[in-house]
Amino acid sequence: MTKESSPPAPPSPKASPVDVEHLAHLYRQMFLIRRVEEESARAYATGKIGGFLHLYIGQEAVGVGAIAALRPDDSVVTTYRDHGIALAKGMSARSLLAELWGKKTGCSQGLGGSMHLFDKEHNMLGGYGIVGGHIPLACGVAFAAKYQGQDRVTLCFFGEGAVSIGGFHEGLSLAALWKLPIVFICENNEYAMGTPLSRTLSVEDVSLKADAYGMARDRFVADDVLEVQARVGAAVERARKEQAPTLVEMRTYRFRGHSMSDPAKYRTQTELDEHKQRDPMTRARERLLTLEYKEGRISALERSVEEEVADAVKFADESPEPDTSVLAPTTYDGAFAY
Amino acid sequence: MPQLNMVQAINDALALEMARDDRVVVLGEDVAKVGGVFRVTQGLYERFGEERVIDTPLAENGIIGSAIGMALYGLVPIAEIQFADFIFPAYDQIVSELAKIRYRSGGEYTAKLVIRVPVGGGIRGGLYHSQSPESLFIHVAGLKVVAPATPADAKGLLLASIRDPDPVLFFEPKRVYRAAKGEVPDGDYEIPLGKAKVVREGKHVTVIAWGAMLYEAIAAADEAIKAGVECEVIDLRTLWPVDIDTIEGSVKKTGRVVVVHEAPRSCGFGAELIALINERAFLHLEAPPKRVTGFDTPFPYQLEMDYLPLAHRILPAVLETAQF
Numbered sequence: 001m002t003k004e005s006s007p008p009a010p011p012s013p014k015a016s017p018v019d020v021e022h023l024a025h026l027y028r029q030m031f032l033i034r035r036v037e038e039e040s041a042r043a044y045a046t047g048k049i050g051g052f053l054h055l056y057i058g059q060e061a062v063g064v065g066a067i068a069a070l071r072p073d074d075s076v077v078t079t080y081r082d083h084g085i086a087l088a089k090g091m092s093a094r095s096l097l098a099e100l101w102g103k104k105t106g107c108s109q110g111l112g113g114s115m116h117l118f119d120k121e122h123n124m125l126g127g128y129g130i131v132g133g134h135i136p137l138a139c140g141v142a143f144a145a146k147y148q149g150q151d152r153v154t155l156c157f158f159g160e161g162a163v164s165i166g167g168f169h170e171g172l173s174l175a176a177l178w179k180l181p182i183v184f185i186c187e188n189n190e191y192a193m194g195t196p197l198s199r200t201l202s203v204e205d206v207s208l209k210a211d212a213y214g215m216a217r218d219r220f221v222a223d224d225v226l227e228v229q230a231r232v233g234a235a236v237e238r239a240r241k242e243q244a245p246t247l248v249e250m251r252t253y254r255f256r257g258h259s260m261s262d263p264a265k266y267r268t269q270t271e272l273d274e275h276k277q278r279d280p281m282t283r284a285r286e287r288l289l290t291l292e293y294k295e296g297r298i299s300a301l302e303r304s305v306e307e308e309v310a311d312a313v314k315f316a317d318e319s320p321e322p323d324t325s326v327l328a329p330t331t332y333d334g335a336f337a338y
Numbered sequence: 339m340p341q342l343n344m345v346q347a348i349n350d351a352l353a354l355e356m357a358r359d360d361r362v363v364v365l366g367e368d369v370a371k372v373g374g375v376f377r378v379t380q381g382l383y384e385r386f387g388e389e390r391v392i393d394t395p396l397a398e399n400g401i402i403g404s405a406i407g408m409a410l411y412g413l414v415p416i417a418e419i420q421f422a423d424f425i426f427p428a429y430d431q432i433v434s435e436l437a438k439i440r441y442r443s444g445g446e447y448t449a450k451l452v453i454r455v456p457v458g459g460g461i462r463g464g465l466y467h468s469q470s471p472e473s474l475f476i477h478v479a480g481l482k483v484v485a486p487a488t489p490a491d492a493k494g495l496l497l498a499s500i501r502d503p504d505p506v507l508f509f510e511p512k513r514v515y516r517a518a519k520g521e522v523p524d525g526d527y528e529i530p531l532g533k534a535k536v537v538r539e540g541k542h543v544t545v546i547a548w549g550a551m552l553y554e555a556i557a558a559a560d561e562a563i564k565a566g567v568e569c570e571v572i573d574l575r576t577l578w579p580v581d582i583d584t585i586e587g588s589v590k591k592t593g594r595v596v597v598v599h600e601a602p603r604s605c606g607f608g609a610e611l612i613a614l615i616n617e618r619a620f621l622h623l624e625a626p627p628k629r630v631t632g633f634d635t636p637f638p639y640q641l642e643m644d645y646l647p648l649a650h651r652i653l654p655a656v657l658e659t660a661q662f
Contacts, residue, residue: 140407
């Protein structure tokens with residue numbers, strides 16, 4: 001195993017011809033996530049959303065590209081920064097926003113909120129609020145699929161901040177030991193909350209952790225949504241065909257703070273601007289134009305997203321709130337309380 | 339009916355359910371080839387194979403975390419934590435994830451699994467192999483907590499726990515793993531969760547216990563009779579949901595109650611039980627409720643028999659309560 005930071009044998013997706021309609025579909029998903037997040041930020045500012053809100057803006061290419069490599073019956077488990085992942089996996093904007101608004105029509109009846117989305121129908125098995133705790137849990141999901149003789153794959157997302165916690169290591173250890181059909185995706189956005197990578201990790205190349213577990217790895221900058229799909233796709237195939245896990249580290253960047261209450265003063269405006277200039281969503285749009293996907297078609301697509309988001313906001317606004325009668329039956333099977 | 343000890347009875351339940359339901363898997367440290375540190379899972383690996391009886395790394399967070407994922411995806415995992423004292427690396431998984439799956443999925447999913455946990459003192463295990471942390475789990479909404487005292491109950495309660503739609507912490511009193519023997523019915527039967535058992539009727543003092551301390555409560559009751567005090571001894575069997583109706587009925591009859599547990603006194607389950615009794619039967623009480631418990635200290639090695647609320651400590655509490 002090499003100690004080089006460049007991973008072995010990366011695929012070369014750019015060599016294959018680009019399916020323009022597919023790229024347009026991915027662009028639409030990224031734009032939808034961006035717009036939903038912007039609306040969420042606005043709703044947070046006006047008090048419609050309470051508590052904590054962690055936005056996915058800037059990281060869209062990771063979730064959209066990775067999930068594009070999945071089948072609908074594959075499972076996804078992720079962190080509290082879960083809105084984009086849920087939308088990419090198929091959750092409707094209505095279901096998502098109603099949950100953020102704390103409404104009965106939300107994906108979890110308004111019981112979970114932003115950090116704890118859940119969508120059984122789309123095999124989105126949760127956003128988890130405790131850093132790293134969901135990594136062994138995702139291994140259990142992959143184990144169950146394998147045990148049941150299915151060829152379903154589990155994607156497990158986490159940030160580089162989770163790499164220092166025990167659950168990450170216990171999860172990777174089990175996945176390699178049990179030869180699980182799982183892909184671990186480290187969304188390395190350079191900051192563990194407010195502390196930069198260089199001050200939280202002794203070895204900044206997260207993908208190297210895979211070597212210690214005898215696991216395949218990959219590492220790249222997630223600027224190009226199609227490249228994300230292709231490289232995660234290779235790992236997904238490895239999981240599906242060989243029952244072998246992979247650790248994929250993607251360098252990405254969040255344009256907003258850790259949460260809405262974080263002004264992100266720990267980084268410079270210059271650094272942020274540089275990343276915004278490389279915005280993967282804008283790059284996908286420009287790529288579409290170079291591939292003769294006309295401005296008019298892109299605008300139409302963006303308008304359809306605006307309509308979808310406006311509809312979801314209206315739906316969330318008008319939906320009823322849950323009442324306390326929902327609490328007991330969602331705590332135990334058969335209510336009991338003293 | 340065969341005479342079995344608790345280890346055999348639990349093993350019987352595990353084998354029975356694994357044969358009946360191929361979604362059931364057993365995982366934990368040394369549970370497969372070794373058959374568990376207390377040999378509770380002995381023979382399962384040979385009978386059901388390595389896919390279903392799984393030796394794990396020494397990684398409790400990983401064991402319980404992966405068991406939760408298995409349950410989410412339709413399996414019925416039975417995880418063994420080798421000693422209750424080792425459960426704390428998994429406490430995060432149990433409290434943060436396991437207990438909340440049903441709630442946070444809006445009732446769509448449950449995490450149907452059992453965590454088997456040898457618990458309590460009496461084997462000179464000292465501070466890391468003796469504790470009774472049941473109240474730390476009872477306090478967490480979403481978990482059920484079971485604590486059998488007899489082989490027959492252990493088998494029936496375990497079968498009910500495995501089939502229960504909620505996550506269950508199943509605390510096995512290791513002090514009486516082999517000492518507690520009794521007739522255990524053959525084949526399939528369940529002891530319903532949430533039902534206590536009056537193991538001895540009496541009219542003067544209600545004594546509530548569970549797990550290994552049930553035998554101490556009975557021994558104290560035997561002695562109390564010599565002083566003319568008839569104890570009604572209740573084996574709680576399930577700690578949560580607690581069978582408050584049985585407790586209430588008994589206390590209203592006797593007007594006096596003593597609660598016995600191994601765990602430290604402060605914020606132990608006895609505190610909650612006495613609060614419930616006060617709420618439900620205050621005007622029937624003839625004496626202040628009493629607790630006989632472990633100390634508010636780490637579990638001691640050499641002073642183990644002083645720490646445990648054994649019969650010689652229960653008896654004076656019973657007599658004092660009777661004579662108040």
